[in-house]
Amino acid sequence: MLADYRALAHLFQLPEHSSTQQAVVKAAVKRWLxxxxxxxLIFDNVEDLELLQSMLPxxxxxxxxxxxxxxxxxxxxxxxxxPMLDEEESALLLLRRAKLLTxxxxxxxxxxxxxxxxxxxxxxxxxxxxxxxxAGAYTDETSCRLADYLELYTTRRSALLDSxxxxxxxxxxxxxxxxxxxFAQVEQASPAAAELLKLCAFLHADTIPKTxxxxxxxxxxxxxxxxxxxxxxxxxxxxxxxxFSLVQRDPDTHTLRLHRLVQLLLSERMEPxxxxxxxERLIRALLRIFPSHQEAAQVADQKGWQPYLSHxxxxxxxxxxxxxxxxxxxxxxxxxxxxxxxxxDTTQAIQLLEQxxxxxxxxxxxxxxxxxxxxxxxxxVYMAVKEYRRAEALFRQALERCEQLLGxxxxxxxxxxxxxxxxxxxxxxxxxxxxxAQRALALQEHHLGGDHYKVGLILTILGxxxxxxxxxxxxxxxxxxxxxxYEQTFGSEHFYLSSVKKQLADLYMRQALYPxxxxxxxxxxxxxxxxxxxxxxxxxxxxxxLGRSHFAMQHYSLAEPLCRRACQICEKTTDPDPxxxxxxxxxxxxxxxxxxxxxxxxxCLRRAHRLxxxxxxxxxxxxxxxxxxxxLAGDRFIAQEERMQAQRQYHETVTVGVALLGxxxPLVADCxxxxxxxxxxxxxxxxxxxxxxxxxxxxxxxxxxKS
Numbered sequence: 178m179l180a181d182y183r184a185l186a187h188l189f190q191l192p193e194h195s196s197t198q199q200a201v202v203k204a205a206v207k208r209w210l211x212x213x214x215x216x217x218l219i220f221d222n223v224e225d226l227e228l229l230q231s232m233l234p235x236x237x238x239x240x241x242x243x244x245x246x247x248x249x250x251x252x253x254x255x256x257x258x259x260p261m262l263d264e265e266e267s268a269l270l271l272l273r274r275a276k277l278l279t280x281x282x283x284x285x286x287x288x289x290x291x292x293x294x295x296x297x298x299x300x301x302x303x304x305x306x307x308x309x310x311x312a313g314a315y316t317d318e319t320s321c322r323l324a325d326y327l328e329l330y331t332t333r334r335s336a337l338l339d340s341x342x343x344x345x346x347x348x349x350x351x352x353x354x355x356x357x358x359x360f361a362q363v364e365q366a367s368p369a370a371a372e373l374l375k376l377c378a379f380l381h382a383d384t385i386p387k388t389x390x391x392x393x394x395x396x397x398x399x400x401x402x403x404x405x406x407x408x409x410x411x412x413x414x415x416x417x418x419x420x421f422s423l424v425q426r427d428p429d430t431h432t433l434r435l436h437r438l439v440q441l442l443l444s445e446r447m448e449p450x451x452x453x454x455x456x457e458r459l460i461r462a463l464l465r466i467f468p469s470h471q472e473a474a475q476v477a478d479q480k481g482w483q484p485y486l487s488h489x490x491x492x493x494x495x496x497x498x499x500x501x502x503x504x505x506x507x508x509x510x511x512x513x514x515x516x517x518x519x520x521x522d523t524t525q526a527i528q529l530l531e532q533x534x535x536x537x538x539x540x541x542x543x544x545x546x547x548x549x550x551x552x553x554x555x556x557x558v559y560m561a562v563k564e565y566r567r568a569e570a571l572f573r574q575a576l577e578r579c580e581q582l583l584g585x586x587x588x589x590x591x592x593x594x595x596x597x598x599x600x601x602x603x604x605x606x607x608x609x610x611x612x613x614a615q616r617a618l619a620l621q622e623h624h625l626g627g628d629h630y631k632v633g634l635i636l637t638i639l640g641x642x643x644x645x646x647x648x649x650x651x652x653x654x655x656x657x658x659x660x661x662x663y664e665q666t667f668g669s670e671h672f673y674l675s676s677v678k679k680q681l682a683d684l685y686m687r688q689a690l691y692p693x694x695x696x697x698x699x700x701x702x703x704x705x706x707x708x709x710x711x712x713x714x715x716x717x718x719x720x721x722x723l724g725r726s727h728f729a730m731q732h733y734s735l736a737e738p739l740c741r742r743a744c745q746i747c748e749k750t751t752d753p754d755p756x757x758x759x760x761x762x763x764x765x766x767x768x769x770x771x772x773x774x775x776x777x778x779x780x781c782l783r784r785a786h787r788l789x790x791x792x793x794x795x796x797x798x799x800x801x802x803x804x805x806x807x808x809l810a811g812d813r814f815i816a817q818e819e820r821m822q823a824q825r826q827y828h829e830t831v832t833v834g835v836a837l838l839g840x841x842x843p844l845v846a847d848c849x850x851x852x853x854x855x856x857x858x859x860x861x862x863x864x865x866x867x868x869x870x871x872x873x874x875x876x877x878x879x880x881x882x883k884s
Contacts, residue, residue, distance in 0.1 A: 178220070178232050182206045203232065210234040217242065226253060246359075246422035267304045268295040274313025275323070294323040301330070303382075303437040308352045311341060335445060338438075356442050359421040369410065370417035372400045377424065377435050378443035379459055379495055381487040385433040387411070389485060393462035453499045459492050460505050467512045482516055489513045493529065504547075507537040511551050514558070521714050521750070523562045530555040545582055546589060549575045553593055560600050563754070565818060572597040591620035595635045605820025605855075607642050614638045630666045630673065633659040637677045644684050645824055647856070656681040675704040675719075682722065687828055691730045698723040714757075717746040721761050728764070729832055733772055740765040744781075759788040760810055760826070767803050767833050782806065789813070800837040804830060804844045811851065820855060827852045 179199050185206050186194035193205035210216065216239035223229050223245040230253070233241065243253060262270065265284050272278040272295050278287055287295070302308040315337065316326055330337055341351040350358070364371040376397060377385055390397070390405035397405075404411040415433070418424040424435045444452060466485050493513055496506050510533030518526035534551045537543045556571035576593045583589055594617035601610035618635045625631060640655035659677045667673060682697035702719045709715050724739030744765055747758035766781030785806050807830040814823035827848050834845040 178229075179203065182232070185209075207232075207234045211238060214238045216240070220244070223247075229253070247420045248422065261304050262306060264296060264299055264304070267299040267302075267306070267309055268292065270306060271295050271298060271309045271313045271323075274310050275316040277316075277323075291323065294327060297327060298323065301327075305352070305436060305438045307355060308338065308438060311338070311352055315340060334441075338442070352438065353442060356439060357446065359423060360443065360446065363417060363421060363423065367414055367417040369400050369404055370414040372398070373404060373411075373414050374418055374423060374435075375443060375447075375455060376401060376459070377433065378440045379455055379492060381491050382437050382440055383434055383487075384430065384484070385435075385488070386484050387431050387433070389462070389466070389488065392466045392485075394465055396461040396465050397458050449499070453501065456492065456495050456499055456501060457503075457505075460496065460501070460503075460509050463489050463492060463509055464505060464512070467509070467516060469508075469512060483520065486513070486516055486520065489516075490525075493532075497532075502536060502539060504537075504540055504543050507533050507540060507543065507551070508547075509533075510536060511554060515554060518558050518561065523558060526558050527555070527562070530558060545578070549579050549589065549593065553596060556600075557596050560596070560603065563817060563819070565600065565604060568600055569597075572600060586620065586623075588620060588624040591617040591624070591631075591635075594620070595631075595638060598635075598638050602638060602642055602645070603821050604818055605645075605824070605858075607646050611639065611642045614642065628662060628665070630663065633662045633666075633673070633677070636662075637680065640677070641680055641821075644680060644687075645821055649684060649688060652684055653681065656684065670704055670707065672704055672708045675701045675708075679719065679722070682726075683825070686722075686726060686729070686832070689729075691726050694726045695723065695730070698726055712746055712749065714746065714750040717743045717750070717757060717761065720746065721764060724768075725764060725829065725832070728768055728836065731836075733768060736768055737765075737772070740768050755788045756810055756813060759785050760807070760829075762788070763803055763806050763810070764833070767800075767837055770800055770803065770837065778803075801844060804834045804838065804842075804848070807833060808844070808848055808851070811848075815855075820858075824852065824855055827855070 179202070183194065183199075183202050186202050189206070189209050191205045191209060193201050196202055196205075210218065211234045218239065218241050220229060220232075220241070220243045223243055226245065226247060229243070233253075241254070248256065248258065269278065269284050272284070272287060272291065273280055277291060278284075284292060284295075298312055299309065302312070312326060315321075316323060321329075326337075335353070339351050339353040341354070360371070360374070363374060380389075390401060390411070393401075393405070395402045404414055415424065415426055419426060423439055424433045426433055447455070463485070467482055467489065489509070490513065493510055496509075510529050514526045514529030514533060517523075517529060530551065534548070534555055537548055537551055552571050552575045556568040556575070559565075559568035559571065572593065576590070576597060579587070579589055579593055594613045598610045598613035598617060601607075601613065614635050618632065618639070621629065621632050621635060636655050636659045640652045640659065643649075643652035643655065656677050660674065660681070663671060663674050663677065678697045679701045682694045682701065685691070685694040685697065698719060702716070702723055705713070705716050705719050720739050721743035724736045724743060727733075727736035727739065740761065743761040744758065747761050762781040762785045766778040766785065769775075769778035769781065782802055789806065789809055791806075791809070807826065811823045811826035811830060814820070814826055830848045831845060831852070834842060834848060838845055
């Protein structure tokens with residue numbers, strides 16, 4: 178700056194320009210600036226704002242523009258943040274720098290292939306302007322295609338990010354050099370800030386909650402633990418990182434954000450052992466944050482872990498890359514898999530749980546109880562996605578192995594019996610389900626006592642089995658016992674209550690006790706919204722249940738928004754089961770018909786037909802067609818071996834059929850006949866279902882338990 182001021186003194190032809198005293202030259206330039214107007218003075222890329230203060234004139238008669246990475250301008254003037262370029266601006270910067278577009282040509286005039294390649298690079302660099310400029314310079318100077326640059330980037334990323342290109346006097350440093358200098362300055366100024374930045378390199382870049390540090394405790398090392406314990410120290414570290422624009426802070430959400438290229442270069446600067454050490458620390462921290470399946474079940478608010486799920490997913494991807502094979506890594510895969518399942522991503526849950534089981538099988542020190550638990554958890558998720566034969570194979574193998582190693586009376590046996598019983602209940606094998614559940618109940622009451630919440634899980638299954646065998650008094654007695662047990666253990670708003678209260682409401686619906694059913698469904702919906710939020714796929718079934726109960730009571734104005742909401746949730750949520758949306762549409766169509774809204778009913782019917790794969794060319798879109806579709810949905814459940822769902826569907830169809838067609842209509846009689854046939858088949862079932870040879874889904878029994 179002093180050299181530039183001397184150059185200005187020459188330009189202004191000031192007498193002091195030849196002085197050897199820098200202070201004299203500086204004072205002369207400042208006097209000139211104070212005496213004249215209509216000038217613009219630019220200080221570019223200022224690192225030290227305090228030093229700049231001494232260079233400014235006391236009373237500005239012109240304009241001063243300062244560019245700096247520091248977001249804190251102090252008293253220098255009004256800060257103006259430079260926003261990130263949007264996708265179109267970023268693509269134009271790249272293509273114009275590469276001379277693939279003229280400065281006047283809009284992006285849409287470029288060939289479609291070129292636009293796609295440019296946007297791919299924009300996403301790859303997260304819109305980082307220097308990286309885009311650098312890539313454009315490389316393609317211009319080497320005359321290569323963007324496709325060639327993309328291919329080269331996958332194998333020579335470090336070299337490309339370190340290559341600035343020629344004729345770049347405006348910003349001669351490369352991306353790597355620019356960021357590496359900032360990293361070095363942070364390390365020198367604040368080792369604690371450098372530690373925080375390194376941690377952020379292994380987290381999801383967009384929303385890093387400050388509470389991650391506090392909830393991690395001492396697992397991240399003494400330096401970060403000190404930051405977590407002292408908000409003032411943490412603020413100082415964040416201030417240092419913001420000074421170099423390495424992180425952004427959102428005061429409203431209490432989160433940090435950093436650029437993905439910053440993460441990438443931070444990680445690549447580390448030696449393999451240092452990188453591995455950070456991931457191991459983060460694994461321990463996430464295990465402190467994410468509770469085990471058993472611990473999570475006892476917490477009322479399940480949303481507390483959702484902000485950390487994206488960071489856990491980044492960590493589990495990294496642990497595979499660096500080759501960490503530890504019991505802690507296997508446990509983290511299982512816990513993150515469970516929470517992914519809880520929040521509705523069953524595909525991701527299965528992938529993580531399979532990885533956790535496979536990793537556990539490679540680690541000799543992991544005991545058989547953990548292996549059995551991982552196997553059972555995977556079986557439960559397979560059951561949720563209707564991969565019943567895979568789930569059954571896992572449950573059977575786990576149970577047989579556990580009985581061999583621990584004996585038939587061990588407490589661990591009960592942990593396997595009740596999910597197995599739940600599976601058999603879903604398949605409609607009620608006698609076998611009841612037998613397993615009774616055995617699990619005896620074991621749990623012996624080991625835990627009759628008032629333990631795990632006893633409630635088994636009683637709920639027994640109640641459901643009784644309900645679907647039309648043993649209504651027995652089912653009601655069991656459900657009420659579980660509700661009392663849960664309320665005594667967890668309070669009245671725990672999400673465990675929603676499951677048993679839904680079953681009790683279903684019982685009241687079958688008995689035409691509609692006001693009681695409405696009250697229970699409303700409470701179930703309240704609990705579900707509290708724990709899942711208003712748009713989770715699990716909400717759709719409860720919303721529809723409440724709508725059905727109002728429909729049965731002919732409260733059509735109350736039923737309509739509920740049925741509409743159930744359809745909207747199913748439409749907006751990725752759901753592997755089209756029957757859920759189909760049934761919601763059919764109930765909404767039935768409601769539209771009784772309200773005289775023929776056009777709405779026809780629209781719902783047409784969509785339901787498409788989802789069912791049925792032709793509608795020769796059919797009338799009327800009340801009878803709605804009942805036919807509801808019957809067809811029940812038949813589909815039977816085809817999928819879901820006799821419990823089929824039985825429930827037929828009961829619902831009878832209720833809707835009576836409302837639309839009357840109790841004596843042939844279609845209603847047909848539905849009652851199917852219910853009776855299904856009941857006779859269930860009563861005569863005496864043998865256990867047999868799993869197919871491929872049921873283990875690539876996980877043979879010898880591999881499952883070799884540890």
